[in-house]
Amino acid sequence: MQLCLPRQRRLDLSRPVVMGILNLTPDSFSDGGRYNRYDAALRQAEQMLTDGAVIIDIGGESTRPGAAAVPAHEELARVVPVIEALRRQFDCVISIDTSKAAVMSAAVQAGADIINDVRALLEPGALAAAVSAQVPVCLMHMQGAPRSMQQAPQYQDVVSEVKQFLLERARACEQAGIDKQQIILDPGFGFGKSLTHNYVLLQQLQQFADCGYPLLAGMSRKSMIGQLLNIPLNERLAASVACATIAALQGARIIRVHDVKETVQAVRVVTAMQYGA
Numbered sequence: 001m002q003l004c005l006p007r008q009r010r011l012d013l014s015r016p017v018v019m020g021i022l023n024l025t026p027d028s029f030s031d032g033g034r035y036n037r038y039d040a041a042l043r044q045a046e047q048m049l050t051d052g053a054v055i056i057d058i059g060g061e062s063t064r065p066g067a068a069a070v071p072a073h074e075e076l077a078r079v080v081p082v083i084e085a086l087r088r089q090f091d092c093v094i095s096i097d098t099s100k101a102a103v104m105s106a107a108v109q110a111g112a113d114i115i116n117d118v119r120a121l122l123e124p125g126a127l128a129a130a131v132s133a134q135v136p137v138c139l140m141h142m143q144g145a146p147r148s149m150q151q152a153p154q155y156q157d158v159v160s161e162v163k164q165f166l167l168e169r170a171r172a173c174e175q176a177g178i179d180k181q182q183i184i185l186d187p188g189f190g191f192g193k194s195l196t197h198n199y200v201l202l203q204q205l206q207q208f209a210d211c212g213y214p215l216l217a218g219m220s221r222k223s224m225i226g227q228l229l230n231i232p233l234n235e236r237l238a239a240s241v242a243c244a245t246i247a248a249l250q251g252a253r254i255i256r257v258h259d260v261k262e263t264v265q266a267v268r269v270v271t272a273m274q275y276g277a
């Protein structure tokens, strides 16, 4: 299980790897101007790489519940300079967390290696942009849109409906010319799912891992932890590591987290148990 990256590089996914989250939205950095945010972002990326992150996931538009849309020019201004700097300074894998075709193209041009789209390439021009970019793509399930997705999530059978959506999107990508080996699937924890929906997806995660595509799981600090334990964002480390461990045990190959150091340690324990110390 390998992804083919630009510049003849490859990413081996025969074991789970940790993806560190680099949020470039203004609300995610204690305020300072654009340069302070840029500088802080590079320092945070370096720390995550030191802590063992294999992929840095860069996002310029918040997709948390209730988030407002960000215009393409603003998203570009946030992500392109950071991708260029990371590409110059580190030999890491960079993913761009975006749904906009223009941002996908510019980000890959600037040095991004993977397109991570929470809208599964359904936005106008996104599929064509991903095909042209010739990079791996992560297709994630979301019910509704960030502004309203958590108001009343509804499913007859959350596992089969999410799985069916992902397989349909994967087929569309393959028919458009994206190689099957370049497609990653993701059930989208917290994106139009109730607490119960999230835990049923987590309980049945092996079914997604068995679909024939590498699986990405992102539960770090999300409401499936906050609502369950009634604790604030900065107290969700232990339960986030528990979620990461459970996902790795069920075959997830990319674990998307804020707390890289602790998650790398937990994933290392899982791989020692599964494949030998």
Ligand SMILES: Nc1nc2[nH]c(SCCc3ccc(S(N)(=O)=O)cc3)nc2c(=O)[nH]1
Binding pocket: 062, 063, 064, 065, 097, 116, 117, 118, 138, 140, 150, 186, 188, 189, 190, 191, 216, 217, 218, 219, 221, 222, 223, 224, 256
């Ligand atoms: N592939 C992939 N990309 C992602 N990008 C993000 S940003 C998280 C936005 C958010 C925050 C909080 C909640 S909530 N209501 O569960 O607390 C939902 C969504 N996440 C993911 C994810 O999972 N996969």
